[in-house]
Each structure stands twice: as C-alpha cells, then as structure tokens.
Amino acid sequence: MRSVLLLPLLALGACATGPSxxxxxxxxxxxxxxxxxxxxxxxxxxxxADGQRFLQFEERRTVLYPAPDPFPFYGPYGRWRGGYAGSAYGLAFCDVTWSLRNGRAQGFTARGSCG
Structure with missing residues (x-):
C-alpha cells in the first residue's frame, strides 16, 4: 500500500526542475x-556612474547542433543512416550586469541565453 502512495510522489519529483x-x-x-x-x-x-557601480559578467560557450540526416535509409530492420550529415557549431552567450549601491547588489539585467 505504501508503494502505491509513494509512486505519484516520485513521479512528481522526477518532473520537478531546479530554480530558474x-x-x-x-x-x-x-x-x-x-x-x-x-x-x-x-x-x-x-x-x-551616479553613485552606482556596475559589474558585468560574461559566459561564452560553443554549442554543437547536430544537422539532420538528408538521406536516411529505412530497411527491413529499421532506420539506418545512409550518410554523414555533419553538424553545425554555434556560440551561446550570457551577459549579466549587476548594479551596486553602497557596496551592496541592488539588481541585475541579463542578455543572451542565460539559464
């Protein structure tokens, strides 16, 4: 009986994500x-500027995006990749600027793919 009640809780926990x-x-x-x-x-x-201090933090990373296979082959045993489709590279960035007043963080702004 306990395992039946525990299963829905475990399912909800598996879907939970951390803070944004x-x-x-x-x-x-x-x-x-x-x-x-x-x-x-x-x-x-x-x-x-104007009695505030601004700190900018950056993160840059290269991301590999797989390209779709243009010529897939479907045989009697399922899908087989007929050729190499390659991949594409991209640059992902996140810039966060913090504002400080009297040495304390007041707030931040973010640009890019932060998360």
Missing part, C-alpha cells in the same frame, strides 16, 4: 561585491 536563472540570481540581491565575485567569478568590466 532569475531565481538563482535573485538570491544574490543585497549581498556585497565580494560575495558576487565569489559566486560569479571576476567581472570582465566595471563602470561607475
């Missing part, structure tokens, strides 16, 4: 600049 990118970043609001550097690494750029 924005939720993970929001936990850093109010923290010091040193905490941001410890969590995100050294910023690539800093800028100061």
């Amino acid at each position: 990118f924005s939720e993970r970043m929001a936990t850093l609001v109010g923290h010091s600049e040193a905490d941001l550097v410890q969590a995100l690494g050294v910023p690539v750029r800093t800028h100061e």
Whole structure:
C-alpha cells in the first residue's frame, strides 16, 4: 500500500526542475561585491556612474547542433543512416550586469541565453 502512495510522489519529483536563472540570481540581491565575485567569478568590466557601480559578467560557450540526416535509409530492420550529415557549431552567450549601491547588489539585467 505504501508503494502505491509513494509512486505519484516520485513521479512528481522526477518532473520537478531546479530554480530558474532569475531565481538563482535573485538570491544574490543585497549581498556585497565580494560575495558576487565569489559566486560569479571576476567581472570582465566595471563602470561607475551616479553613485552606482556596475559589474558585468560574461559566459561564452560553443554549442554543437547536430544537422539532420538528408538521406536516411529505412530497411527491413529499421532506420539506418545512409550518410554523414555533419553538424553545425554555434556560440551561446550570457551577459549579466549587476548594479551596486553602497557596496551592496541592488539588481541585475541579463542578455543572451542565460539559464
């Protein structure tokens, strides 16, 4: 009987995902600049204006996208790849800029494929 009740809970747990990118970043609001550097690494750029300090963090990565097979062969035993279709490379990036006032993180903006 217990296993019957446990099964739906396990199924729901398997579908659960972790916190989103924005939720993970929001936990850093109010923290010091040193905490941001410890969590995100050294910023690539800093800028100061109107009593605020801005820290920009970047992430760049190469992504491999498989190309579809243009000439698949379907034989009596299922699908067989007739030729090499190759693949394509792309660049994914994420830029996050944090604003700080009085040494504390006020908020952030993100551009690109963050997550």
